[in-house]
Amino acid sequence: MKMNLANIKKAKKLLHKRECIAIPTETVYGLAGNAYSDQACQKIYKLKKRPKNNPLIVHYLNIQRLKKDCHLNNDFIKLYKKFCPGPLTFILNLKKSSKISKIITNKKNTLAVRFPRHSVTRRLLKILEFPLAAPSANPSSRVSAVTSNDVKEDFGKKIKYILEGGKSYIGVESTIIDLRKNPQILRLGGLNVSTIQKILRKKITINNKPSKIVSPGQLKVHYSPGLPIRLNAKNISKDEAYLLIRKKKVSKPNYYFLSQKGNLKEAAKNLYSTLRKIKKKKYSSIAVCKIPDRGYGKTINDRLLRASRFNEKTT
Numbered sequence: 397m398k399m400n401l402a403n404i405k406k407a408k409k410l411l412h413k414r415e416c417i418a419i420p421t422e423t424v425y426g427l428a429g430n431a432y433s434d435q436a437c438q439k440i441y442k443l444k445k446r447p448k449n450n451p452l453i454v455h456y457l458n459i460q461r462l463k464k465d466c467h468l469n470n471d472f473i474k475l476y477k478k479f480c481p482g483p484l485t486f487i488l489n490l491k492k493s494s495k496i497s498k499i500i501t502n503k504k505n506t507l508a509v510r511f512p513r514h515s516v517t518r519r520l521l522k523i524l525e526f527p528l529a530a531p532s533a534n535p536s537s538r539v540s541a542v543t544s545n546d547v548k549e550d551f552g553k554k555i556k557y558i559l560e561g562g563k564s565y566i567g568v569e570s571t572i573i574d575l576r577k578n579p580q581i582l583r584l585g586g587l588n589v590s591t592i593q594k595i596l597r598k599k600i601t602i603n604n605k606p607s608k609i610v611s612p613g614q615l616k617v618h619y620s621p622g623l624p625i626r627l628n629a630k631n632i633s634k635d636e637a638y639l640l641i642r643k644k645k646v647s648k649p650n651y652y653f654l655s656q657k658g659n660l661k662e663a664a665k666n667l668y669s670t671l672r673k674i675k676k677k678k679y680s681s682i683a684v685c686k687i688p689d690r691g692y693g694k695t696i697n698d699r700l701l702r703a704s705r706f707n708e709k710t711t
Protein backbone atom coordinates (compact mmCIF):
# COMPACT_ATOMS: atom_id res chain seq x y z
CA MET A 397 0.00 0.00 0.00
CA LYS A 398 1.28 3.47 -0.90
CA MET A 399 2.01 5.57 2.17
CA ASN A 400 0.02 8.81 2.34
CA LEU A 401 2.01 11.24 4.49
CA ALA A 402 -0.74 13.86 4.56
CA ASN A 403 -3.03 11.29 6.23
CA ILE A 404 -0.38 10.46 8.81
CA LYS A 405 0.07 14.15 9.62
CA LYS A 406 -3.66 14.56 10.04
CA ALA A 407 -3.69 11.58 12.42
CA LYS A 408 -0.83 13.11 14.41
CA LYS A 409 -2.62 16.44 14.70
CA LEU A 410 -5.79 14.85 16.08
CA LEU A 411 -3.87 12.63 18.51
CA HIS A 412 -2.06 15.73 19.81
CA LYS A 413 -5.46 17.25 20.52
CA ARG A 414 -6.22 14.13 22.63
CA GLU A 415 -8.72 12.84 20.11
CA CYS A 416 -9.37 9.18 19.44
CA ILE A 417 -8.87 7.86 15.88
CA ALA A 418 -8.79 4.46 14.16
CA ILE A 419 -5.43 3.08 13.04
CA PRO A 420 -4.58 0.10 10.84
CA THR A 421 -2.49 -2.77 12.19
CA GLU A 422 -1.51 -6.07 10.64
CA THR A 423 -3.87 -7.94 13.02
CA VAL A 424 -7.02 -5.78 13.23
CA TYR A 425 -7.79 -2.04 13.24
CA GLY A 426 -7.31 -0.27 16.58
CA LEU A 427 -9.10 2.62 18.29
CA ALA A 428 -6.14 4.76 19.26
CA GLY A 429 -5.38 7.60 21.65
CA ASN A 430 -2.41 9.10 23.52
CA ALA A 431 -1.55 6.51 26.19
CA TYR A 432 -0.16 9.26 28.47
CA SER A 433 -3.42 11.24 28.44
CA ASP A 434 -6.35 10.44 30.76
CA GLN A 435 -8.66 12.45 28.53
CA ALA A 436 -7.74 10.54 25.36
CA CYS A 437 -8.03 7.16 27.11
CA GLN A 438 -11.42 8.03 28.58
CA LYS A 439 -12.66 8.74 25.04
CA ILE A 440 -11.58 5.26 23.90
CA TYR A 441 -13.57 3.55 26.68
CA LYS A 442 -16.61 5.66 25.95
CA LEU A 443 -16.57 5.11 22.20
CA LYS A 444 -16.04 1.36 22.49
CA LYS A 445 -18.49 1.06 25.43
CA ARG A 446 -15.77 -0.95 27.11
CA PRO A 447 -16.04 -1.87 30.81
CA LYS A 448 -13.60 0.26 32.82
CA ASN A 449 -11.91 -2.78 34.36
CA ASN A 450 -10.74 -4.03 30.96
CA PRO A 451 -7.25 -2.60 30.38
CA LEU A 452 -5.92 -1.42 26.98
CA ILE A 453 -2.94 -2.61 24.94
CA VAL A 454 -0.32 0.09 24.42
CA HIS A 455 1.47 0.25 21.05
CA TYR A 456 5.13 1.27 20.84
CA LEU A 457 7.54 1.84 17.95
CA ASN A 458 10.38 -0.10 19.57
CA ILE A 459 12.05 -1.39 22.72
CA GLN A 460 13.96 1.88 23.33
CA ARG A 461 10.71 3.75 23.77
CA LEU A 462 9.18 1.01 25.91
CA LYS A 463 12.05 1.14 28.42
CA LYS A 464 10.68 4.36 29.92
CA ASP A 465 7.45 2.64 30.96
CA CYS A 466 8.12 -1.06 31.69
CA HIS A 467 10.58 -3.41 33.35
CA LEU A 468 12.04 -5.75 30.73
CA ASN A 469 13.13 -9.37 31.29
CA ASN A 470 15.13 -12.02 29.37
CA ASP A 471 12.15 -13.87 27.92
CA PHE A 472 10.78 -10.59 26.63
CA ILE A 473 14.06 -9.69 24.95
CA LYS A 474 14.33 -13.11 23.25
CA LEU A 475 10.80 -12.86 21.85
CA TYR A 476 11.15 -9.19 20.95
CA LYS A 477 14.28 -9.90 18.88
CA LYS A 478 12.61 -12.71 16.99
CA PHE A 479 9.01 -11.56 16.48
CA CYS A 480 8.79 -7.79 16.81
CA PRO A 481 7.38 -5.82 15.22
CA GLY A 482 4.61 -8.38 14.88
CA PRO A 483 1.39 -9.96 16.21
CA LEU A 484 2.53 -10.58 19.80
CA THR A 485 1.45 -8.70 22.94
CA PHE A 486 3.45 -8.92 26.18
CA ILE A 487 2.24 -8.42 29.75
CA LEU A 488 5.03 -6.71 31.70
CA ASN A 489 5.46 -4.88 35.00
CA LEU A 490 5.01 -1.12 34.85
CA LYS A 491 7.72 1.20 36.16
CA LYS A 492 6.67 3.49 38.98
CA SER A 493 8.00 6.44 36.98
CA SER A 494 5.86 5.55 33.94
CA LYS A 495 3.58 8.25 32.51
CA ILE A 496 0.98 5.71 31.27
CA SER A 497 -2.54 6.90 32.14
CA LYS A 498 -4.02 5.24 35.23
CA ILE A 499 -7.26 4.91 33.26
CA ILE A 500 -5.62 2.22 31.10
CA THR A 501 -4.14 0.13 33.85
CA ASN A 502 -7.06 0.38 36.22
CA LYS A 503 -4.53 1.12 38.99
CA LYS A 504 -2.76 -2.22 38.43
CA ASN A 505 1.00 -2.36 37.98
CA THR A 506 1.01 -4.35 34.73
CA LEU A 507 0.85 -3.25 31.12
CA ALA A 508 0.04 -5.04 27.85
CA VAL A 509 2.45 -3.83 25.15
CA ARG A 510 2.74 -4.47 21.43
CA PHE A 511 4.91 -3.36 18.50
CA PRO A 512 2.69 -3.33 15.40
CA ARG A 513 4.28 -4.22 12.07
CA HIS A 514 1.95 -2.25 9.78
CA SER A 515 4.06 0.35 7.95
CA VAL A 516 1.47 3.17 8.16
CA THR A 517 1.11 2.86 11.92
CA ARG A 518 4.87 2.50 12.40
CA ARG A 519 5.36 5.75 10.50
CA LEU A 520 2.78 7.41 12.75
CA LEU A 521 4.38 6.06 15.96
CA LYS A 522 7.76 7.31 14.77
CA ILE A 523 6.61 10.94 14.69
CA LEU A 524 4.71 10.87 18.00
CA GLU A 525 6.25 11.57 21.41
CA PHE A 526 3.84 9.20 23.12
CA PRO A 527 2.77 5.55 22.67
CA LEU A 528 -0.76 4.69 21.51
CA ALA A 529 -3.35 2.93 23.62
CA ALA A 530 -5.48 0.97 21.15
CA PRO A 531 -8.01 -1.77 21.74
CA SER A 532 -9.55 -3.40 18.68
CA ALA A 533 -11.79 -0.92 16.81
CA ASN A 534 -15.16 -2.60 17.40
CA PRO A 535 -17.92 -2.13 19.94
CA SER A 536 -17.20 -4.23 23.05
CA SER A 537 -17.90 -7.99 22.64
CA ARG A 538 -18.43 -7.76 18.86
CA VAL A 539 -16.41 -8.95 15.89
CA SER A 540 -13.21 -6.97 15.19
CA ALA A 541 -12.61 -4.71 12.18
CA VAL A 542 -10.14 -5.59 9.43
CA THR A 543 -10.81 -2.69 7.02
CA SER A 544 -11.46 1.05 7.38
CA ASN A 545 -14.95 0.36 6.05
CA ASP A 546 -15.66 -2.08 8.92
CA VAL A 547 -14.74 0.68 11.39
CA LYS A 548 -16.97 3.15 9.54
CA GLU A 549 -19.88 0.72 9.68
CA ASP A 550 -19.46 0.20 13.43
CA PHE A 551 -18.86 3.79 14.55
CA GLY A 552 -20.10 6.09 11.78
CA LYS A 553 -19.59 9.77 12.58
CA LYS A 554 -18.73 9.05 16.21
CA ILE A 555 -15.14 8.51 15.20
CA LYS A 556 -13.13 11.61 14.24
CA TYR A 557 -10.79 9.99 11.71
CA ILE A 558 -9.83 6.60 10.28
CA LEU A 559 -6.27 6.28 9.06
CA GLU A 560 -6.41 4.16 5.90
CA GLY A 561 -4.17 1.11 5.79
CA GLY A 562 -5.91 -1.40 3.53
CA LYS A 563 -7.03 -4.80 4.78
CA SER A 564 -5.28 -6.13 7.91
CA TYR A 565 -3.08 -8.89 6.51
CA ILE A 566 -3.13 -11.20 9.54
CA GLY A 567 -6.81 -10.64 10.30
CA VAL A 568 -6.98 -11.93 13.91
CA GLU A 569 -5.75 -10.23 17.08
CA SER A 570 -2.26 -10.64 18.49
CA THR A 571 -1.31 -13.56 20.72
CA ILE A 572 -1.02 -12.35 24.34
CA ILE A 573 1.75 -13.74 26.54
CA ASP A 574 2.24 -12.90 30.22
CA LEU A 575 6.00 -12.87 30.89
CA ARG A 576 6.05 -11.68 34.47
CA LYS A 577 6.74 -15.19 35.80
CA ASN A 578 6.53 -18.50 33.93
CA PRO A 579 5.28 -17.73 30.40
CA GLN A 580 1.52 -17.95 30.09
CA ILE A 581 -0.60 -17.48 26.98
CA LEU A 582 -3.66 -15.37 27.84
CA ARG A 583 -5.07 -15.19 24.30
CA LEU A 584 -4.39 -17.31 21.22
CA GLY A 585 -3.85 -15.16 18.16
CA GLY A 586 -1.80 -14.21 15.12
CA LEU A 587 1.39 -15.97 16.28
CA ASN A 588 1.27 -19.71 16.97
CA VAL A 589 2.26 -20.96 20.43
CA SER A 590 4.50 -23.67 18.89
CA THR A 591 6.50 -20.94 17.12
CA ILE A 592 6.96 -19.04 20.41
CA GLN A 593 7.89 -22.29 22.18
CA LYS A 594 10.80 -22.88 19.75
CA ILE A 595 12.39 -19.61 20.85
CA LEU A 596 11.69 -19.68 24.59
CA ARG A 597 12.54 -23.38 25.01
CA LYS A 598 10.63 -23.64 28.25
CA LYS A 599 7.19 -24.68 29.30
CA ILE A 600 4.47 -22.29 28.20
CA THR A 601 1.11 -22.61 29.93
CA ILE A 602 -2.01 -21.89 27.93
CA ASN A 603 -4.39 -20.10 30.23
CA ASN A 604 -7.04 -18.71 27.91
CA LYS A 605 -9.97 -20.38 29.68
CA PRO A 606 -9.28 -19.66 33.34
CA SER A 607 -11.74 -19.88 36.19
CA LYS A 608 -10.50 -16.47 37.28
CA ILE A 609 -10.39 -13.93 34.45
CA VAL A 610 -6.91 -12.40 34.15
CA SER A 611 -7.48 -10.78 30.79
CA PRO A 612 -11.03 -9.80 29.85
CA GLY A 613 -10.30 -11.02 26.28
CA GLN A 614 -10.83 -14.36 27.99
CA LEU A 615 -14.47 -13.42 28.57
CA LYS A 616 -16.90 -16.11 27.55
CA VAL A 617 -18.86 -14.05 25.02
CA HIS A 618 -16.73 -12.13 22.57
CA TYR A 619 -16.10 -11.54 18.85
CA SER A 620 -19.80 -12.03 18.11
CA PRO A 621 -21.22 -11.17 14.67
CA GLY A 622 -24.61 -10.74 16.39
CA LEU A 623 -26.31 -13.95 15.29
CA PRO A 624 -26.29 -17.54 16.59
CA ILE A 625 -23.43 -19.85 15.61
CA ARG A 626 -23.51 -23.67 15.57
CA LEU A 627 -20.12 -25.35 15.72
CA ASN A 628 -19.06 -28.69 14.16
CA ALA A 629 -22.19 -28.68 11.98
CA LYS A 630 -22.65 -31.54 9.51
CA ASN A 631 -26.05 -30.57 8.12
CA ILE A 632 -27.45 -27.12 7.52
CA SER A 633 -30.92 -25.72 7.10
CA LYS A 634 -32.03 -23.51 4.20
CA ASP A 635 -31.94 -20.22 6.06
CA GLU A 636 -28.50 -20.78 7.55
CA ALA A 637 -25.13 -19.61 6.27
CA TYR A 638 -22.56 -22.41 6.04
CA LEU A 639 -19.00 -21.48 7.00
CA LEU A 640 -16.42 -23.83 5.51
CA ILE A 641 -12.69 -24.07 5.86
CA ARG A 642 -12.05 -24.83 2.16
CA LYS A 643 -13.74 -24.25 -1.16
CA LYS A 644 -16.10 -27.03 -2.22
CA LYS A 645 -16.45 -28.28 -5.79
CA VAL A 646 -20.20 -27.78 -5.63
CA SER A 647 -21.21 -24.50 -4.06
CA LYS A 648 -24.44 -22.76 -3.06
CA PRO A 649 -25.13 -19.06 -2.42
CA ASN A 650 -25.20 -19.62 1.36
CA TYR A 651 -21.76 -21.35 1.40
CA TYR A 652 -18.86 -19.19 2.62
CA PHE A 653 -15.25 -20.38 2.35
CA LEU A 654 -12.43 -19.22 4.60
CA SER A 655 -9.72 -20.44 2.22
CA GLN A 656 -9.23 -21.98 -1.20
CA LYS A 657 -7.53 -25.21 -0.12
CA GLY A 658 -7.91 -25.43 3.65
CA ASN A 659 -4.87 -23.32 4.55
CA LEU A 660 -5.44 -22.34 8.18
CA LYS A 661 -3.44 -19.10 8.08
CA GLU A 662 -5.45 -17.90 5.09
CA ALA A 663 -8.64 -19.01 6.89
CA ALA A 664 -7.77 -16.98 10.02
CA LYS A 665 -7.10 -13.95 7.86
CA ASN A 666 -10.55 -14.22 6.27
CA LEU A 667 -12.52 -15.10 9.40
CA TYR A 668 -13.76 -11.66 10.54
CA SER A 669 -14.40 -10.28 7.06
CA THR A 670 -16.45 -13.39 6.25
CA LEU A 671 -18.47 -13.14 9.48
CA ARG A 672 -19.19 -9.52 8.65
CA LYS A 673 -20.23 -10.43 5.09
CA ILE A 674 -22.63 -13.09 6.43
CA LYS A 675 -24.07 -10.69 8.97
CA LYS A 676 -25.23 -8.35 6.20
CA LYS A 677 -27.43 -11.09 4.70
CA LYS A 678 -30.57 -12.16 6.50
CA TYR A 679 -29.56 -15.61 7.73
CA SER A 680 -31.10 -17.07 10.90
CA SER A 681 -27.75 -18.44 12.07
CA ILE A 682 -24.31 -19.63 11.01
CA ALA A 683 -23.41 -23.32 10.82
CA VAL A 684 -19.66 -23.91 11.00
CA CYS A 685 -17.94 -27.05 9.71
CA LYS A 686 -15.40 -28.81 11.95
CA ILE A 687 -12.13 -26.86 11.88
CA PRO A 688 -8.84 -28.71 12.57
CA ASP A 689 -7.63 -27.80 16.07
CA ARG A 690 -3.98 -27.16 15.20
CA GLY A 691 -1.88 -24.09 14.39
CA TYR A 692 -4.05 -21.14 13.36
CA GLY A 693 -7.04 -23.51 13.55
CA LYS A 694 -6.76 -23.21 17.35
CA THR A 695 -7.13 -19.41 17.13
CA ILE A 696 -10.11 -19.75 14.76
CA ASN A 697 -11.79 -22.28 17.07
CA ASP A 698 -11.16 -20.06 20.10
CA ARG A 699 -12.84 -17.06 18.43
CA LEU A 700 -15.77 -19.09 17.06
CA LEU A 701 -16.41 -20.76 20.41
CA ARG A 702 -16.63 -17.38 22.16
CA ALA A 703 -18.73 -15.94 19.33
CA SER A 704 -21.10 -18.94 19.53
CA ARG A 705 -21.89 -18.14 23.15
CA PHE A 706 -23.92 -15.22 21.82
CA ASN A 707 -26.72 -17.84 21.82
CA GLU A 708 -26.51 -17.98 25.60
CA LYS A 709 -26.46 -14.22 26.02
CA THR A 710 -29.58 -12.76 27.50
CA THR A 711 -29.07 -9.09 26.62
Ligand code: TXA
Nearest residue numbers: 423425426451452506507508531532569570611612613
Ligand atom coordinates in the same frame (compact mmCIF):
# COMPACT_ATOMS: atom_id res chain seq x y z
O1 TXA B 1 -3.97 -7.38 17.74
C1 TXA B 1 -4.29 -6.77 18.74
O2 TXA B 1 -3.88 -7.08 19.88
C2 TXA B 1 -5.26 -5.60 18.58
C3 TXA B 1 -4.55 -4.50 17.78
C4 TXA B 1 -5.39 -3.27 17.61
O3 TXA B 1 -3.32 -4.22 18.36
N1 TXA B 1 -5.71 -5.10 19.84
C5 TXA B 1 -6.58 -5.78 20.62
O4 TXA B 1 -6.96 -5.10 21.76
O5 TXA B 1 -7.01 -6.88 20.34
P1 TXA B 1 -8.21 -5.54 22.68
O6 TXA B 1 -8.31 -4.46 23.69
O7 TXA B 1 -9.39 -5.79 21.85
O8 TXA B 1 -7.71 -6.84 23.35
C6 TXA B 1 -6.66 -6.75 24.29
C7 TXA B 1 -6.80 -7.75 25.37
C8 TXA B 1 -8.04 -7.51 26.20
O9 TXA B 1 -8.69 -8.73 26.34
C9 TXA B 1 -7.48 -7.02 27.52
O10 TXA B 1 -8.26 -7.48 28.58
C10 TXA B 1 -6.11 -7.66 27.55
O11 TXA B 1 -5.68 -7.60 26.22
N2 TXA B 1 -5.20 -6.88 28.40
C11 TXA B 1 -4.87 -5.58 28.29
N3 TXA B 1 -4.05 -5.21 29.28
C12 TXA B 1 -3.85 -6.29 30.05
C13 TXA B 1 -3.10 -6.55 31.25
N4 TXA B 1 -2.38 -5.62 31.84
N5 TXA B 1 -3.15 -7.80 31.76
C14 TXA B 1 -3.88 -8.78 31.17
N6 TXA B 1 -4.60 -8.60 30.04
C15 TXA B 1 -4.59 -7.37 29.48
Ligand code: MG
Nearest residue numbers: 531532540569
Ligand atom coordinates in the same frame (compact mmCIF):
# COMPACT_ATOMS: atom_id res chain seq x y z
MG1 MG C 1 -10.98 -6.77 21.07
